Amino acid sequence: MVRETAHPNPLALGEPMSNLCNRVHFQLDANSLVEQTLARGQGQLNDTGALCIETGEFTGRSPKDRFIVSDEATVDLVDWGDVNIPISTAVFDKLLAKMKDFVKERELWISHCYAGADERFRINVTAINTTPWANLFCQHLFICPSNEELLHYMQEWVIFQVPEFQADPSIDGTRQKNFSIINFTKKMILIGGTAYTGEMKKGIFSVLNFLLPQQQVxxxxxxxxxxxxxxxxxxxxxxxxxxxxxxxxxxxxxxxxxxxxxSDDSIFNFEGGCYAKCIDLSAVKEPEIFAAIKQPALLENVLFYPDSNTVDYGNASLTENTRAAYPIVHIANAKIPSTGRxxxxxxxxxxxxxxxxxxxxxxxxxxxxxxxxxxxxxxxxxxxxxxxxxxxxxxxxxxxxxxxxxxxxxxxxxxxxxxxxxxxxxxxxxxxxxxxxxxxxxxxxxxxxxxxxxxxxxxxxxxxxxxxxxxxxxxxxxxxxxxxxxxxxxxxxxxxxxxxxxxxxxxxxxxxxxxxxxxxxxxxxxxxxxxxxx
Missing domain, CATH: 3.90.228.20 (Phosphoenolpyruvate Carboxykinase; domain 3)
Known part of the structure; x- marks a missing residue:
């Protein structure tokens, strides 16, 4: 295990990471995250080398449990209603304090990433996860900085994902035990009670949907x-x-x-990878996606054929929403950088x-x-x-x-x-x-x-x-x-x-x-x- 104190605490700038948690794994490479997942019995490899995991109770997003903090930055700009459900700063702060206390005796995996292939409009995203495979997902779906970029990386947005932490709706102000909350003032996304990784991806998408139009993007x-x-x-x-x-x-x-x-002069990808549905996937129907599911890709909620480690893509016993997450470079004809006219x-x-x-x-x-x-x-x-x-x-x-x-x-x-x-x-x-x-x-x-x-x-x-x-x-x-x-x-x-x-x-x-x-x-x-x- 890695004890990291050389970097500031992403949840409280100025404090060392050791104040957040005693066991922090910082900026591990994809293969190390796969190895740590296997070592903890949280997943297994299929016959193409992809890491297969299960997200538990939630195998999809929960839109009714996604909130935006209503404050001076958002109150007059957000279209409040059934889609954008308001929540107070006090509720957010209380949940954040509870989550920080909850993870003190746990392991954390932290990675710095980007969202936005056009440097003029990208945001910095620091992902904090309680499982190595969730951190692997973030490295696949967001854009990984180079070693040189990491030397000058400035923290901006933080995703704090703690699936094991469950809210108490009667006192925490949520609808049920799971939640995803975006705070535009503090530039944070809190996710609790659900391990479904798509909540992180779509949380950042919502952030960009709010910020970029202000720049005419x-x-x-x-x-x-x-x-x-x-x-x-x-x-x-x-x-x-x-x-x-x-x-x-x-x-x-x-x-x-x-x-x-x-933008005025470009099209640019927000992400560094793909999150493809793989129900009924086959090499004939979707050859590019099928070939992309190799080490260190992440497969969610798939099942194997009996007595094998070959995925049965037609098996929807866990969910119809089976997914594959992989870096875009796994697509043979991907364009890097992911921009165009x-x-x-x-x-x-x-x-x-x-x-x-x-x-x-x-x-x-x-x-x-x-x-x-x-x-x-x-x-x-x-x-x-x-x-x-x-x-x-x-x-x-x-x-x-x-x-x-x-x-x-x-x-x-x-x-x-x-x-x-x-x-x-x-x-x-x-x-x-x-x-x-x-x-x-x-x-x-x-x-x-x-x-x-x-x-x-x-x-x-x-x-x-x-x-x-x-x-x-x-x-x-x-x-x-x-x-x-x-x-x-x-x-x-x-x-x-x-x-x-x-x-x-x-x-x-x-x-x-x-x-x-x-x-x-x-x-x-x-x-x-x-x-x-x-």
Missing amino acids: LPMHCSANEGAAEDVALFFGLSGTGKTTLSADPNRKLIGDDEHGW TPSHIFFLTCDAYGVLPPIAKLTKAQAMYHFLSGYTAKVAGTEIGVTEPQTTFSACFGRVFLPSHPTAYAKLLGEKLEQHPEVQVWLVNTGWTGGAYGVGQRIQLKHTRNMVQAALNGDLAHQTYKEHTVFGVWMPENCAHVPSTILDPRETWEDKLAYDEQANRLATLFRENFEQYQQEASAEIIAASPALC
Whole structure:
């Protein structure tokens, strides 16, 4: 074990680390963190050398237990409500004191990291964890400083994650025993009662979503890749829409798979790694991700085939939300540093189970802001207990639960970016159903979606003629190379055209009802892009 006293205590500058805890492991390398996890019986290796662990009771985030401290720095700037739940400074301070006392007789692992590949906008993040594998996760998902950078590293933000510490809601001011609290004044995130590592990743994402717009940088929940001509494409989409699949292109460099910023002159990854879903993962379906799961990658909540250390990726006994965390350099065509030029193309991905939206359509600037605010997809029967027919899901900016500010602030910033860069093409891509709704029609073939995206990227769609969708007003190409023209207009794929019109009106009504919450804050330009009933 390492006793570290040469560095200041991240929770109380000026004090040595020994005052925080008697057993502190500082800035260990990934292999050492794996070895220490194995030595403590907290995980095991699979047959590719990846470290497999279980996160216990919580295998996903708990949005209802995520709080933001309401004080002078936030009270007038945060969009308070069900997403951003306020908590007092007094509650935060009391929990911090309890957590510091709780860890005095425990081991701690501490690492300095960065969030943001563009040095002009990055923040310093010090991760404090009570398990070596949680610290390994932080080293994978954030950006590790070089040895030279560590010599000049200045502490800024602190993540203090203590899963073993459980709050008492009756006296601690939380909803239940687990919690995640962001304090923008003290630049700290407290996490207790849950070992799910995604709380740390998304906590920092929320921090950047609050800070970067103040510097005219648009934070985005999207993936990004780059072509041979250094043209950048962004892919937005909620779970199940194909964001990871479509951005993982062997002919384009991966800038990042989940979180990015758009400044005046660049796109940059917030992270240094990937946190990929791996349920039903295979070398055939997701070859890049499958190959990335090697030493010292971290696998969460997966199970092995009997009498082996080979992962059964189809086994969801613990959770559907099995995950793999690994540094981005494990992706063969990753771009390092993870930055690029301003985007040439933006793709909003939706899995429309109603069979209404076209497989690809061009958006005007106003439509882009409208669909950005809407963040639509649809769950289908069988994906969740109780879902027996398509259910609409709207998540503003394709990541509402991570937005401290009102969604219209981000849509306005997107509009400003599109105004500054009128050459950017924005596309709506439906990876869902055609020829009828789920249960009647069929899923749009992945090869057709790939060909449509490729046609947009290589400029082929710029030379096609377009027609306007009668309800949603988006512009549909009449032809696309290597794609049957019969599927480009969804109405033509339905045998019963009147049934399509009824379905289109039904979906348009859902869009309009969802948008009512933004009506007061949205500009007239965005409101005018709402779908019209036919």
